Structures are given as structure tokens and as C-alpha cells.
Amino acid sequence: MTTTGSTADGPPRLEVAGLTVTFGGLTALDDVGFTVADGETVALIGPNGAGKTTVFNAVCGLVRTRRGEVRVGGEPAPPSATGLLRAGVSRTLQGLGLFDRLTVLENVLVPLSGTRLTGDHLAAAHEVLAALGLGAVAAxxxxxxxxxxxxxxxxxxxxxxxxxxxxxxxxxGGLGAADIDQLARTVRTVADGGCAVLLVEHHVDFVTDVADRVVVLDLGRVIACGTPGEVRRDPAVEEAYLGVPAGEVRP
Amino acid sequence: MERLVFLLSTGLARGAVLALFALSLVIVYRAARAVNFAQAAMAVVPVYVALAVTSAGGSFWLGLAVALAVGALLGAVVERGLLRLVPQETPLPGIIVAVGLVMVLQAGLAMVFGPDHRPVHAPFSQRPFDVGGVSVLSPYDLFVLVVAAVVMGGLALLFSRTSLGLRLRAAAFAPETSRLLGVRVPRMVTLGWMLSSATAALAALLLVPTGLGLDPHAADVLFVNAFAAAVVGGLDSPVGALVAGLAVGVLVTLVTGYASAAAAPLAVLVLLTAVLLVRPHGLFATREARTA
Structure with a gap:
């Protein structure tokens, strides 16, 4: 099942088509497809074990795909981390993956350190730290x-x-209401700047707030796609989350 | 009093060499999470090459440069050609291979160059300066201290002020995350081995004129003392290697001067045991560093 955003001219920034991933006998992703256009924010939601993080890992070349393809900007996604960075792909990790013994500034400089660090790199790092309210803790x-x-x-x-x-x-995940509001503002600013954003998230209010479209996964398959409002009303989504057919849930 | 001043100053110079060698062990431990038990044998190989260059009419300085280059090259060859192929899940296979490498290198050196001590002349006088009737450091001791300070300062700048240093540290602290952020971790591991082996070669080169001369086992005691210093310092702390290296150097020199050379290894063992009893992770280690 492929769902397509309608905002793109030319190839979408991210195109996932017919993606199938298996781990041994377990099908983690089954014919998953969706696109994310430049400037669009798409949320990938679903119950635990639905395959959300596997989609991320497949996009980043961290798991072997059985079928299907991932295209970034119309080109096949590069398999290496450096290739992805060069193609303009960046990700956060579920466990944060910070270097605890490096300073905040050094943490932020690591993805830029493939070449000699210039004043421009430092300026970019300080700029992004200031934008996220981290300027005071850079050191x-x-x-x-x-x-x-x-x-x-x-x-x-x-x-x-x-x-x-x-x-x-x-x-x-793990943030309070004020921090989530700030995060939502940041995500909107990033998307308004033309960046395509794909996020995996459980927090429904946050998803409703920032996502243009929502793709719902269950047991490795796309079961619904649409605006946050459309998806919320989808009976298949309710069943996937609550384990009973829609209409049978009583307060 | 004069004797104490002389022993303390000499101990600092010996300690500088120890600190360099301990630092080489720390660098490779940070890069590969492994203690290189072949470091002593690997450090002596470049010294033989340097001596051959110097004997063939090259200057001491050319020999020094060649030793650094050969040390770095040997580090790369050992890592890429040998230890990378060893299972990494537990440390034991790497240790066994390293011990085997020690035997191969030391036997090979003995076959090629002979097992005897070969005298190595220092590039500067080893006669101590006389300051107000008190014997203190010799010109060669001063040279050793300056070289050690320059190399340690250079390494500190490399690690803290350059993008390569940042990548080396990132890869050492969290290899998997670093890889996801575009750091070429295997290349960083190789570079860590090269830096480590070159530093160890330099330490061995600085050591041999002050000892009995060069033989395949010339750096064995240096390794034992430097390993103790590295562990006392915390095994992954460059500052710890520096401080503990100097301390062990002074301790060994004082014990040798006031008691006997035979008592020196015992003193080092007592220091090591005492520190580990009080601080099991070493003096300068952070707890997560040893479990990362």
C-alpha cells in the first residue's frame, strides 16, 4: 500500500515503495509505501512492534530489505551513513546516542567533523544551539x-x-508539556524551511499538532493514511490500537 | 638532600618516558577497548630500524623520524592485518594473539639482529648538570622531558582542538553512534593504533640510551611499569597516564636509589594494589568510561 503526499513538484524528498523486511520467519514490514514531500511533516504511528523504527532503519540502510525500495530526492537511498549525510538525510536515535563525555558543542560538531572544522561549521553549530535554547550549555x-x-x-x-x-x-518521548510545545515549534520551523520531516511518535497531541499527514502501521502493514483528523476517525486504527473492532468500545 | 634532588629530577625524566609509554597504552585502549600486550615488542622494532639508519650514516634525527614512521606503520599493519581478524566479543583472543605476536617479533629480532645488547649512544651528554654543588638533570634528561612535553602537548591539541581528534574521541566513546553520524570508525581505530605505536616507539627510543642498550626485550620492563601507571591513572585517561607515569618514574628511581633495583618492581606493585584498593577504576577514570 502506497500513500502519497500531494505537495511535491518533482520527486518527493523521501519515497518508500513496496518495502518488505523480514527477520528470520517474522515479517517486520510488509509492502510498506509512503512519501514525504519537501516541507511536509509526516508522522509514522502504530502500536508497539508495528515496525515504525524498522522503517527508519530501512531508510538508513541499517536493515536488509527483502523487497521494495527507498528513494531520497528521486535517487536510491545511499547505503552508508556518510552517503546519507551527503544526501541531506539526518536522524535522531531512540536512545539519544549522545556522547556523554563530550561537551554539547562537541556532540553537535561530530556530524560535521568529516572534513576540517571551519569557522562556518562552528557558526552553524552555535546557531543551532542558540535556536534550541542550548547556547548557555554549549561547553x-x-x-x-x-x-x-x-x-x-x-x-x-x-x-x-x-x-x-x-x-x-x-x-x-519523556518530555513535559512545555518542552513538547517548544519541540512542536521547532519542527514546524524546520518544515517551513523546506525540510521534509518523518517522525515516529506515540504522543497523539504532538502528532496532531505538527503532522500534515499520518501513516498508521500495524503488524508491519500500512493500515491507514491521511490527515491527523482523518486517521483518528478511521475504524481500522481504533481496532489496531484497542484490539477490538470500532464501535465495540464503551466508556 | 643532594641525593634526593638528583633522584627526584632523574625520576621525573624516567617518568616522562613511562608517561609517554603509558599514554600509548591509553590511546590504543580508548581506540580499540583493548590493552595491547604486544606494545613492548612492537616498540622495539622501530628502534632497531632507527639504529640501523643512524649506523648507516644517518643522523639521530633521521633515525627518530624513521622510528616514528615505522612505529605508525607497524601499528596499522598489526591492527589491520592481525587484530581486526580476531573475534572481538571477549578480550581473551586478542590478548592471546598479542602474546603470540610478542614471541614472533622478539624471536624475529633476535634472528635478524642477534640477541645481544647493542649499545645506543644518546644524542646529548648524560653527565648531570652541577647546580650549586648538587647534581641534577643531564642534558639528555632535559631533552627527554622536552620531547615528552612536546609530544603530549601535541597529542592533547590533536584530541581536543581538531576535527580528527573529535572523530577519534567520538569513535572511542560510542562507536555505533559515531558510525551513524558518518564517522569512519574502523579508520579511527587504525589511526588510534598508529598514534599509539608511534608514541610507544618514541618512548622506547628515548629509553634505550639510559639502560643497558638495545635488545629484543629492551622495553619489557618499561611496558610493565607503564601498564601499571596506565591502570593507576584509569586506563582511559591521558591525564592519568601522565600523572601516574611521572609518579611511577619517581617511585622507581627513589626505591632504586635508596634501596635496590630489585625492590623497584615490588614498590610499583604495592602502589598499584594500594590505588586499586581505594579506587578500583583508577585515579582519573570515570565509571562509565570502563563500561562503555
């Missing part, structure tokens, strides 16, 4: 920060390369 070791700030460092590190496709793995 602090990442391991010493509270969790919400650590999440922002991870986001800053993903943004510093000025990506054209940003993959966010549970960006709102």
Missing part, C-alpha cells in the same frame, strides 16, 4: 544535562547538517 558535558536538554542536544545534532530530510525517532 557543558552532555552527560551532565537533564533529560529534556539532552533530547534537544540530539535534535541540534540532527539539525546542524542542515538536512533536507529529517528523521525523528520519538522526539516527544
Amino acid at each position: 557543558v558535558r552532555a552527560g551532565a544535562l537533564p533529560y529534556p536538554e539532552r533530547k534537544r542536544v540530539a535534535l541540534a545534532r540532527a539539525l546542524v547538517t542542515r538536512p533536507r530530510l529529517l528523521l525523528l525517532d520519538e522526539p516527544a
Whole structure:
């Protein structure tokens, strides 16, 4: 099943088509397809084990796909991390993956360090840190920060390369309401700048707030796609989340 | 008092060499999460090459440059051609292969160059300066201290101020995350081995004029003391290697001077045990560094 955004002229920033991934006898993804256009925010939701993170890993070449393809900007997705960075793809990790012993600034500079670090690189890093309210802790070791700030460092590190496709793995997880509001503003700013955003998220209000479209996965298949409002009213989605056919749920 | 000043100053110079060698062990531990038990044998190979260059009419400085280059090359060859092929899940296979490498290198050197001590002349006088009737450092000791300080300062700048240093540290702290961020981790591991082996070669080159001369086992005691210093310092802390290296150097020199050379290894063992009893992770290690 393929769902397509309608905002793109030319090839979409991300195109996933017929993606099938198996682990041994288990089918983790089954014929999954969707697109994300430049400037569009698409949320990938679904119950635990639906295959959301596997989609991310397939996009990043971290799992072997059995069938289907992933295209970035119309080209086959590069298999290596450096190739993806060069193609303008950036991601955050579910476990944050910060270097606790490096400073916040150093954490943010790591994706830029493939070449000699110039003043422009440093300026870009300071700019993104300031934009996320991390300017004052640039010289602090990442391991010493509270969790919400650590999440922002991870986001800053993903943004510093000025990506054209940003993959966010549970960006709102573990955050309070104020931090989620700030995150939503950041995501909207990034998308307004023309970046395609694909996010995996459980937080329904956050998804409703930022996503242009929602793709719902269940047991490795796309079961619904549409605006957040459309998806919320979809009986198949309710069944997937609650385990009973729509209409049978009583308060 | 004069004797104490002399022993302390000499101990610092010996400690500088120890600190360099301990630093080489720390660099490779950070890069590969492994103690290189072949470091002593690997460090002596470039010294033989340097001595051959110097004997063939080249200057000491040319020999020094060749030793650094050969050390770095040997580090790359050992990592790429040998230890990368060894299973990494547990440390034991790597240790066994490293011990085997020690035997091969030391036997090979003995076959090619002979097992005897070969005298190595220092590029500067080893006669101590006389300061107000007190013997202190020799010109060669000063040279050793300056070289050690320059190399350690250079390595500190490399690790803290350059993009390569940032990649080396990132790859050492979290290889998998680094790979996802575009850092070529296997290349960083190889570079870590090259830096480590070149530093160890330099330490061995600085050591041999102060000892009995060069033989295939010339750096064995240096390795044992430097390993103790590296562990005391925390095994992954360059600052720890520096401080503990200097401390062990001074300790060994004082014990040798006031008691006997035979008591020196015992003193190092006592220091190591005492520190590990109080701080099991070493003086400068952070806890997560050893479990990462």
C-alpha cells in the first residue's frame, strides 16, 4: 500500500515503495509505501512492534530489505551513513546516542567533523544551539544535562547538517508539556524551511499538532493514511490500537 | 638532600618516558577497548630500524623520524592485518594473539639482529648538570622531558582542538553512534593504533640510551611499569597516564636509589594494589568510561 503526499513538484524528498523486511520467519514490514514531500511533516504511528523504527532503519540502510525500495530526492537511498549525510538525510536515535563525555558543542560538531572544522561549521553549530535554547550549555558535558536538554542536544545534532530530510525517532518521548510545545515549534520551523520531516511518535497531541499527514502501521502493514483528523476517525486504527473492532468500545 | 634532588629530577625524566609509554597504552585502549600486550615488542622494532639508519650514516634525527614512521606503520599493519581478524566479543583472543605476536617479533629480532645488547649512544651528554654543588638533570634528561612535553602537548591539541581528534574521541566513546553520524570508525581505530605505536616507539627510543642498550626485550620492563601507571591513572585517561607515569618514574628511581633495583618492581606493585584498593577504576577514570 502506497500513500502519497500531494505537495511535491518533482520527486518527493523521501519515497518508500513496496518495502518488505523480514527477520528470520517474522515479517517486520510488509509492502510498506509512503512519501514525504519537501516541507511536509509526516508522522509514522502504530502500536508497539508495528515496525515504525524498522522503517527508519530501512531508510538508513541499517536493515536488509527483502523487497521494495527507498528513494531520497528521486535517487536510491545511499547505503552508508556518510552517503546519507551527503544526501541531506539526518536522524535522531531512540536512545539519544549522545556522547556523554563530550561537551554539547562537541556532540553537535561530530556530524560535521568529516572534513576540517571551519569557522562556518562552528557558526552553524552555535546557531543551532542558540535556536534550541542550548547556547548557555554549549561547553557543558552532555552527560551532565537533564533529560529534556539532552533530547534537544540530539535534535541540534540532527539539525546542524542542515538536512533536507529529517528523521525523528520519538522526539516527544519523556518530555513535559512545555518542552513538547517548544519541540512542536521547532519542527514546524524546520518544515517551513523546506525540510521534509518523518517522525515516529506515540504522543497523539504532538502528532496532531505538527503532522500534515499520518501513516498508521500495524503488524508491519500500512493500515491507514491521511490527515491527523482523518486517521483518528478511521475504524481500522481504533481496532489496531484497542484490539477490538470500532464501535465495540464503551466508556 | 643532594641525593634526593638528583633522584627526584632523574625520576621525573624516567617518568616522562613511562608517561609517554603509558599514554600509548591509553590511546590504543580508548581506540580499540583493548590493552595491547604486544606494545613492548612492537616498540622495539622501530628502534632497531632507527639504529640501523643512524649506523648507516644517518643522523639521530633521521633515525627518530624513521622510528616514528615505522612505529605508525607497524601499528596499522598489526591492527589491520592481525587484530581486526580476531573475534572481538571477549578480550581473551586478542590478548592471546598479542602474546603470540610478542614471541614472533622478539624471536624475529633476535634472528635478524642477534640477541645481544647493542649499545645506543644518546644524542646529548648524560653527565648531570652541577647546580650549586648538587647534581641534577643531564642534558639528555632535559631533552627527554622536552620531547615528552612536546609530544603530549601535541597529542592533547590533536584530541581536543581538531576535527580528527573529535572523530577519534567520538569513535572511542560510542562507536555505533559515531558510525551513524558518518564517522569512519574502523579508520579511527587504525589511526588510534598508529598514534599509539608511534608514541610507544618514541618512548622506547628515548629509553634505550639510559639502560643497558638495545635488545629484543629492551622495553619489557618499561611496558610493565607503564601498564601499571596506565591502570593507576584509569586506563582511559591521558591525564592519568601522565600523572601516574611521572609518579611511577619517581617511585622507581627513589626505591632504586635508596634501596635496590630489585625492590623497584615490588614498590610499583604495592602502589598499584594500594590505588586499586581505594579506587578500583583508577585515579582519573570515570565509571562509565570502563563500561562503555
